[in-house]
Amino acid sequence: MAEEPAAPVACPFCGLACDDFFDLGDDLDSKGCGLAAEGLAIPAEGGGPRLAGGAVALDQAVTAAAKLLRGSAAPLIAGLGSDVDGLRAALALAERVGATVDHLASDGLFRNLSVLRRKGMIALTLGELRSRCDLLVVIGADPRPGFPRFYQRWFNASLPAPIGGGTRRVLFLGAEPLPETRADLGEIPIAVVPGEISRLAELALGLRSLVAGDYFSAGSIAGVSRNVLTDVAQRLGAARFGAAAWAAEAFTFPHGDIAVSALLDLIRALNRTTRFGAVPLTGRDNGMGAVQVATWQTGYPLRLAFEAGTLRHDPTHLSWRYRLAQADLLVWLSSFRREPPPPFDGPVIALTAPGTAFAAPPAVCIPVGVPGLDHAGDVFRSDGVVALRLARRRPSTLPRAAEVLQAMNEALAC
Amino acid sequence: MLTRFTDAKVFDPLHGEVGQRRDLWVADGRIVAPPPGAAAAETIDLGGAVVMAGAIDLHSHIAGGKVNLARLLFAEDHEHHPSCEPHGFRCGGGLVTPSTFTTGYRYAEMGYTVVVEPAMLASNARHAHLEMADIPNIDTAAYVVLGNDDFLLQLIADGAPQGQINDAIAWLVGASQAIGVKVVNPGGINAFKFNQRRLDLDEAGPYYGATPRRVLSALAQAVFELGIPHPLHVHGCNLGVPGSVDTSLATIAGAEGRPIHLTHLQFHAYGTEGDRKFSSGAARLAEAVNANPNISVDVGQIIFGQTITASGDTMSQYRHSGHAKPGKWILMDIECDAGCGVVPFRYRDKSFVNALQWAIGLELLLLIEDPWRVFLTTDHPNGGPFTCYPRVIRLLMDKDFRDEQFADLHPAARRASILPSIRREYSLAEIAVLTRAAPARILGLRDRGHLGPGAAADLVVYRDQSDREAMFQHPTAVYKDGRLIARDGRVVARVEGSTHVVRPAYDRGIEARLARHFADRIGLRAESFRIAEGELRGGRGAVIHACRTSGDSP
Structure with a gap:
């Protein structure tokens, strides 16, 4: 493994990806930006994974999630707030289980x-x-x-x-x-x-x-x-x-x-x-990154479905809001904000920033690290041209969304 | 593990082998000398099949911002060409804008194991590398596009010494993790941002006052003095313009002996003769290339049918946007750095201009005598998709087939081309030079493109068939670093590729001025822009190739 850069400095909490927030050795400072302040307030501890509200180890949560995914006929992977590695893992999992994929902010x-x-x-x-x-x-x-x-x-x-x-x-x-x-x-x-x-x-x-x-x-x-x-x-x-x-x-x-x-x-x-x-x-919640990764891997910018080894794209009928009514399982990914999943009539696997408040305990809840705070990663800026490297800024034991999604994928391969 | 391939008919031009039958030994992903007394763990009998090193494409737009924009613009390509791979290989699709997995599989199935993305914008380099990491089964590299960025143009306008220009370019090559430097319409993309619609070789650009000739010469000199193995990769002025042959000839003369590589020369080889004021300049250009050993070229052969053009040359792409088919196009000005234009296009054999373009590409490939200095490209996807290379190989190797295809062209184009009078047919050995040995040499990839001890065990096994298109479309076996990845033209394994880079040395004195430019103009820190080694290929880093030092010959 080659060395990491000394001073990557970008902020992931809106589509501007400002890189002047942090200096090496300085405390985190939001420079008067409300969105950055909100992101920086996300705690580094999330209380650990839970099954229907009860605390479990990460591997138990992953096993339970894999079981739900295996039993699902129409899974929906949405929210999709993650860094490039998390998006790659989400798409790989979607292909494995035949899921529809879309991003929280895809209407805009x-x-x-x-x-x-x-x-x-x-x-x-x-x-x-x-x-x-x-x-x-x-x-x-x-x-x-x-x-x-x-x-x-x-x-x-x-x-x-x-x-x-x-x-x-x-x-x-x-x-x-x-x-x-x-x-x-x-x-x-x-x-x-x-x-x-x-x-x-x-x-x-x-x-x-x-x-x-x-x-x-x-x-x-x-x-x-x-x-x-x-x-x-x-x-x-x-x-x-x-x-x-x-x-x-x-x-x-x-x-x-x-x-x-x-x-x-x-x-x-x-x-x-x-x-x-x-x-x-x-491009909030790395929405532009989601468009880029989905496009280079599949040819389609989100609102896509993997069905029996084929790909389908439909900008209207594969939007996550539309698919909520047809899906039987929701995988909700929000690693930049404490955004709870929308009301959904079925089991929810939630990979969310720590401290997210849920209306009802999800079937599987795995708090994940915030890219740019808890681990390194890459995000795209609003213009889709510039991608910025995020750094780990604090000690954290939270898993990366990419790792959790890969673990589910591997559990399903067995 | 030691593997012995017996009875290979070896085409390895670097070592003068043109069909000699011998055994090949592979250990740990490398070709090794026959080990005296050692027993192979595995023996594979090739039964006299043709074996070449993995093919290398030195110019194919496979990753980065404009490629992804092309996919977005032209979703029809993905609807019409879905690609369902064997289980576990990830699906995708697209013919002219294939997705990353599809790109890797289709190249590997044709026996290509290294492909260079030729137009990585410095500001978009992180994206390009993230995307290339998702291309399986082939190695990748990229040229960074410079010479329209406000930083270098300001240096040139200030009359900065060549050494400072060299330092800046070396920093940019290292920071963007590139293997070479490309210039696209030198100064023209920048001029277009000042609303200038055309810029000729000796015309001073707006604001900075630099002529394209001056920009070219500063960059070519820098690449040479920095010892970067690949000469400056030049997409010249006046792409697609009748009369561009004169610009290309002037560019060759203007190189004054410095090594430069003229890319997709077919698009810059047009004269103004005839009733239609559009003619072939191939013969004049080939003569100039033959006479100037410092010049290498790739062709940019067009393929009839639907494609999409994606280029940094905003000035030309805007000029051609009226020809978009289907009628939609993208134009973008980028980061005080460069630009991009994406225009779908359909080449028709019944169009006089398209038919002559097709003939001009072949005329260049056949009239340039030295196969070490001319390269087979379609400028994928601009001239057509890379999957058509086997067809072009057949056109080069098979005069009868060429004549048949020629007979279908627009009649006026047939009258305007000398193609039927060219009798040359490429030999298998020449094809091995054109697609392996020569690109490896001109890129500085010392362990690729040949089959000597120490080379990467990228091996391609072909059944010798008289239909050269079928032969090169479906090799019987393709090995990447010693591992079988495709059999009978279908991918059978998914392996990770590597990224190849160079790291020219520079005086860090330039960093203060670069930092100021980034802070003032780009609004980012230079450090945010710089891609660390650990970011590449999921942390595996790059394969670093040596730059020449002053004692080496170019």
Whole structure:
């Protein structure tokens, strides 16, 4: 076994994977980030594995889980909050037992992925946003609550000037920024264009028409007047390297994916004369890692089922929420947060961060280590390009989710 | 354990063996000299079957961000090509964007045991390595893509001494765990971020003011001076553009004797002659390659049918996005480092341009005389899937088959190609050079690509058939490090591969400037970016290959 790196430093508690939280030898410090503080508060002890609430040894819990898995006709492996090794082990187990696999936060992921699959995407990474972008357009609700240090780290007045010069500006389309966001941005000029965000698709297509110089007759769209829309279109077109950021998890209005599709049309039109790209903000609980690992191992980005040695993907009918009603066994994996399993009519095998509060004791409960606190591991950032190495930060006896899942797999091989 | 393979018909060009019949001895995954007096624990009679070392693919997009984006974009490929393996081998699928397990199995079944991912972005390197660790049965390596990153372009713009450029490149190669360096459209991907849509070899790029020629020369010199065995891997300017042959010829001249490798040269070999202003530049290029021993090339042969193109060359991919079939495509600007573009495409033999592209690839393979300096690739998946290599081998070895295939092409393309006049047929010995000995040599893999004592026991056993496609599609047996992994073209075992890297030395003085760049521009620490040895292959680490020191000849 070769040596581990000296100072890997990333935080796994949102899709930004900040790497400036920890210094070697320092205490853990959340730097004012609520999500990091919540993650860092997860205890290092979980009271050990339990069967229907009664304490057992790990190997007994694994044996009991294997028995349930062997007897299941339609298992569902969901939650799927884990590092790359945990995801690999979950997929291997899913293939062994013929399970459906999906991630807790896949609704938001699939609003973007369904468009990517139908039409494609034009995107840029957080580093490009930080160092090249002169116009950031934030679409819909301010994403700061889910990505607390988004502006602090990737777009604000205190960063070095964009490469090639230019002045940073920000435009909030559809909703007001939070007061904390205004503070994060500093001296950056802020424009706000409120509108009916549930009609985002219309708004984006109207802007696309104006940008492309197409015939446009509407007096207003989604509560935004023609004059304001014309002004926004001109600002977009005047950007040298623009970015449109959105958190599709918040697009809960009907057909949120159509809004993403319309945004892509707008971005494509802008690229005829300038450069512009999307910054889809996503990936909590390593959801982007789950998409990546599932895609490289199977060709499909989650919502997939192993059935009798074959693979099936269905972005609608294999979502975990949909499958809850059909599954006869739920394996719930949440190693970054104390997220209890959803109400489920059947036995539950829970691999969760220590201290998770359950409505009812799961059939099998195995507290697992938190990647980045209790053990090393890899997670993907929201942009899907950058993967970061997490380090073990504290003494811990908690098993890794990957080990537990592998042990179940091996128990089933006997 | 000592294993004796008796009566092998050995093709080992490195040792001058062209069909000699002899025994081969293997111990602990290595070829050994016949041990005097020792008894083999196992004896396998090959009955005069052809034996070659494991094949090596030095350019195939098998892992990393753009490959995974291609899988996401083109899910139809997985729906149409499911792959159910024998129990315990993990399923998968895909023909032009195969999943990781499928990739390893299909390569192994054709007798390939080492494959190089040619376009690993430094910022995406951890992903690429995590993914390569999930490819079974073959060894992997990767070239790191440099020369469009704002760090090196700023160094060049500042007039930094070559030594500093060398140090930065050595750091990046080590930090990303690469085996070589590739440049893609030198400066062009960066220029596209400044909204420039084309950049010619001698045109100054925006902001940094560096010409592609200057970027190429700085990188080629660095790779040479650092002693990295594989010369700079060059994806040139003007990919796919009629007239690109002139750029390629100028690039060869501009190398001024420095070793460079021109990749998927077919896509850069187009002239502007004829009614359609699209012609073959293969003969002119082959002449230049033949005359310049510092130049090596791989071809990027196209295969008719549906595929998907995945490239770091955002400038070219955006230009070609209108040809997407089906009509969807991805473009991404990445981390002040590079970019990627993914565009599905269908090559048709009834299209004049596609038919001529097909002929140009073969013209290059047949007109370049030295099989040690030309390599068989389809630039998988950009020209077509790697599973078509046996067909291309047959096209090279069998003039009648070539003529038959040629007869189906678009008539105007047939009139525009000299292919029928080329009589050359590759011999088995030349195929062994093309697919084994030469790629091992140019990558610096001293224990691969040959069958001498000390070599890895990657052995491929073929039944000598006149249908060379069938012969190379389904070897009768494939051994990886001495272990049988495929029989009669089907995988029979799943083994872990290794990752191959080089570690050029550098002056750590460069680290302060790199740290500043990461802190200011990338928003990450340089240390977060650096991949530790222990991260590779689930903690097993890498196989490290030596760089040349000043006394060695290149």
